[in-house]
Amino acid sequence: MTVRIGCIADDFTGGTDVAAAFRRAGLRTALVFGTPDAATPLPADCDAAVIALKSRSAPAAEAVDASLAAQRWLSSRGAAQIYVKYCSTFDSTPKGNIGPVTDALLDAMGATVTLACPASPPNGRTVYQGHLFVHDQLLSDSPLRHHPLNPMTDSSLPRLLAAQSPHPVGLISLPTVRRGADAVREALLAHQRDGVRHVIADALTDDDLAVLGAAAHELPVVTGAAGLAEGLGRAHPRPDTATTEPPPPGGRAAVLAGSCSARTLEQIARFQAAGLPSHHLDVLAAAAGRDVVADALAWFDAQDPGLPALVHASAPPHELEEVQRELGVAEAAARVEGLLGALAAALVDRGVRRLLVAGGETSGAVTTALDIRTVLVGGEADPGVPWTHATTAHGDLALMLKSGNFGAQDLFVRALKDET
Numbered sequence: 179m180t181v182r183i184g185c186i187a188d189d190f191t192g193g194t195d196v197a198a199a200f201r202r203a204g205l206r207t208a209l210v211f212g213t214p215d216a217a218t219p220l221p222a223d224c225d226a227a228v229i230a231l232k233s234r235s236a237p238a239a240e241a242v243d244a245s246l247a248a249q250r251w252l253s254s255r256g257a258a259q260i261y262v263k264y265c266s267t268f269d270s271t272p273k274g275n276i277g278p279v280t281d282a283l284l285d286a287m288g289a290t291v292t293l294a295c296p297a298s299p300p301n302g303r304t305v306y307q308g309h310l311f312v313h314d315q316l317l318s319d320s321p322l323r324h325h326p327l328n329p330m331t332d333s334s335l336p337r338l339l340a341a342q343s344p345h346p347v348g349l350i351s352l353p354t355v356r357r358g359a360d361a362v363r364e365a366l367l368a369h370q371r372d373g374v375r376h377v378i379a380d381a382l383t384d385d386d387l388a389v390l391g392a393a394a395h396e397l398p399v400v401t402g403a404a405g406l407a408e409g410l411g412r413a414h415p416r417p418d419t420a421t422t423e424p425p426p427p428g429g430r431a432a433v434l435a436g437s438c439s440a441r442t443l444e445q446i447a448r449f450q451a452a453g454l455p456s457h458h459l460d461v462l463a464a465a466a467g468r469d470v471v472a473d474a475l476a477w478f479d480a481q482d483p484g485l486p487a488l489v490h491a492s493a494p495p496h497e498l499e500e501v502q503r504e505l506g507v508a509e510a511a512a513r514v515e516g517l518l519g520a521l522a523a524a525l526v527d528r529g530v531r532r533l534l535v536a537g538g539e540t541s542g543a544v545t546t547a548l549d550i551r552t553v554l555v556g557g558e559a560d561p562g563v564p565w566t567h568a569t570t571a572h573g574d575l576a577l578m579l580k581s582g583n584f585g586a587q588d589l590f591v592r593a594l595k596d597e598t
């Protein structure tokens with residue numbers, strides 16, 4: 179069986195989220211980290227393959243090149259449809275690369291129109307009249323306005339996309355979606371006849387996304403977050419939905435957090451409130467030359483090996499701003515990612531076999547440091563947060579890559595307790 183849906187995700191936790199959505203739709207799904215090459219493994223009998231890039235904050239030309247390389251790899255493995263996965267909060271700036279990447283993939287796939295919808299209802303992301311909401315707030319009123327790399331200060335998807343593409347942008351609003359897949363297909367065709375290339379669709383519920391998935395079933399390029407991916411996945415049913423996954427490996431459990439998102443900060447607080455051990459990395463001390471990785475490892479070695487241990491750089495907005503003012507945004511991010519990557523390798527060396535990583539950029543740093551290329555996607559601890567099964571130079575690893583704002587407040591405690 180060849181891959182039916184190929185997906186290109188712009189960060190690692192986004193890749194995990196969308197891979198979980200395809201698996202939920204009943205597809206056997208592989209997740210590949212970084213631009214693949216001829217030697218990149220793909221588990222047998224996969225219906226969906228997700229390539230997780232680290233392109234969300236990259237300049238447009240770089241993101242386009244990486245996405246086209248991923249598309250060629252996916253197309254050569256049979257994928258007739260490419261799903262472009264970006265953040266459900268549409269993380270990007272006017273210089274953002276969602277428009278350029280989509281335009282380049284449309285050209286490469288010989289298509290002239292695409293459907294776009296970042297709604298992800300289980301995580302509170304909905305689209306109404308082209309405006310993106312995070313729970314009960316407009317995106318631009320939500321905590322995402324303080325994001326360290328892509329602060330989101332506009333909620334209008336047509337406006338955000340129009341700033342990123344020279345091509346016309348259109349909207350299919352909720353009443354049409356509620357009339358069903360045929361009505362959406364007709365509206366798409368009407369937009370296509372008018373020369374519109376990017377058609378944004380409203381969606382409030384998973385049922386709306388199932389309608390959009392059915393309507394977009396034949397489109398060569400579709401874009402959005404995990405919600406529309408699940409809708410598309412359900413339009414490509416697998417005859418045999420049995421999934422077999424290896425049992426979680428035994429060994430120590432740890433959390434590494436580099437996400438400063440509001441939800442991650444709550445999950446850290448909950449972990450600490452449960453009396454579980456945690457250690458904060460002092461980024462400014464590291465910049466001043468202190469070996470904070472050695473400090474963290476000495477701390478880790480002194481903990482009860484029966485308990486999960488948390489090491490984090492995460493900081494609330496005022497502290498984050500102070501570090502960024504002192505070091506610069508890019509330098510601060512690179513330094514933190516370097517520290518957490520080095521720690522991941524050292525922790526796995528010390529016998530950690532269940533590792534939960536919080537933050538998309540952070541997850542990229544960790545999988546790179548562990549040299550993990552492909553994982554098989556397993557069951558979810560929370561919507562969009564699955565365990566995955568990885569093989570490393572040190573043996574099998576159960577790895578959970580969590581998007582900054584994903585997971586319930588007790589995720590860190592529950593996921594690692596359940597697995598212990």
Ligand SMILES: Nc1ncnc2c1ncn2[C@@H]1O[C@H](COP(=O)(O)OP(=O)(O)OP(=O)(O)O)[C@@H](O)[C@H]1O
Pocket residue numbers: 189191192326436437438439442461491492493498501502510511512513514515536537538539540541580581582583
């Ligand atoms: N104390 C800190 N000072 C400065 N930068 C930090 C600090 N802690 C984390 N960072 C940086 O903030 C960024 C957080 O991004 P990351 O993608 O890991 O999390 P997120 O944005 O919450 O997650 P997602 O992308 O999944 O929504 C990283 O580049 C990280 O290195």
Ligand SMILES: O=C(O)[C@@H](O)C(=O)CO
Pocket residue numbers: 189191192193195196264265266267298403404538562581582
């Ligand atoms: O869509 C989302 O919100 C997540 O998968 C994500 O991409 C956050 O990094």
